[in-house]
Amino acid sequence: MPMTGVLRPGHAQLRVLDMEESVHFYTNVLGLKETGRDKSGRVYFKAWDERDHNSVILRQADRAGMDFFGFKVESKEVLENLDKALKAYGVTTERMPAGEMMETGERVRFKAPTGHTFELYAEKNHVGNGLGDFAPEAWNPDQKGISPVRMDHALIYGKDIDGTRKLFEEVFGFRVTERVKLEDKTTDLAAFITCSTKAHDLAMVRHGEDDKLHHVSFRLDSWEQVLRAADIMTMNRVSIDIGPTRHGITRGATIYFFDPSGNRLETFCGGYEWYPDMHEITWPVEEVGRAIFYHDRKLNEAFLAVVT
Known part of the structure; x- marks a missing residue:
């Protein structure tokens, strides 16, 4: 069980100026694995040892930066409780429907006092790290570039x-x-x-x-x-x-x-x-x-x- 109900940082959506150039960089230089593209043109990636479908999402825009940063929580019950806690604290929340982000469940979105947009979510499709769950090897040999974990x-x-x-x-x-x-x-x-x-x-x-x-x-x-x-x-x-x-x-x-x-x-x-x-x-x-x-x-x- 996590110490707080919040498991870990789960995803970041970044704005990029040239999608084709960025996909090449994030795939072949940084060494992330592309996991999908949605109807809006966003491209999804994961690091090799991450089990969930995505952790980095790229969106083409006219200026660089980060749209939002998401944290995965332990369960849907924790998500509901934290939504209520945010509202009780005086923070306005917005529900992002399941599927608005590929392979990701409902998200609770809010703005922090520094103006940054954060999200909480409990569900994201488990795709594994390519090693399997039974007697796996030590690492995945099919890696490119820097290849962070x-x-x-x-x-x-x-x-x-x-x-x-x-x-x-x-x-x-x-x-x-x-x-x-x-x-x-x-x-x-x-x-x-x-x-x-x-x-x-x-x-x-x-x-x-x-x-x-x-x-x-x-x-x-x-x-x-x-x-x-x-x-x-x-x-x-x-x-x-x-x-x-x-x-x-x-x-x-x-x-x-x-x-x-x-x-x-x-x-x-x-x-x-x-x-x-x-x-x-x-x-x-x-x-x-x-x-x-x-x-x-x-x-x-x-x-x-x-x-x-």
Whole structure:
């Protein structure tokens, strides 16, 4: 049973400028598996070790960014209870009918105080990872590109990160794992929150504009695979923001890079396991360089300023 009723991040719908170019990138460079296309032209993908039908959905648009980010919950009963809890908290919800997204059941959609659209859902068609459920092999040999094991988390930018953090804490039971404090030692510049045993399932940074995406992240199994991902990016002339390097926050090893439309993505491995009896970690703003880029100990200006 999940600790909060929320199982994990389940899907992200991203806006892209050129669908054909984007499908090539997400299939052959990032190494996701295309799982379908709907009547509206959206293209669906999953990472190789994900069991559900999709985790990344691409929609062609005239500007890049993220339409919404979804979390899978334990059951339809939990979905109903969380819908009621959102309304009791003063949040307006919208029901998205089953089938509006391919192979996905009814979704509860709402806006967070930072302006981002989030969704909750309980049902998505199980398609497996290609290995089967009886005496499976260790990994699927039919993989392309970087080939992450899963879509892992997102980092969002907006004004009222306190309100968004509190909503996820008080309604969904998320917990804060790490914070970055501004000069006043009281105000959060950033907060990292989890619904699981991961170091974070969602992160947020205080920013002058609402509803901005910093990155969607994909998990790899090892540092060697992160280095291999960097090689694949260079072979394909992918625009790399920074890395390979390590974070101080979460201790993950990382590369940040851009898809052809300018959406920032991350491949990473590592990071610690988190449990509810652990203490929050706090970083003063004077240490933010080491917190984000542990080796360089300074920030890349583009890393702070470029969002979609």
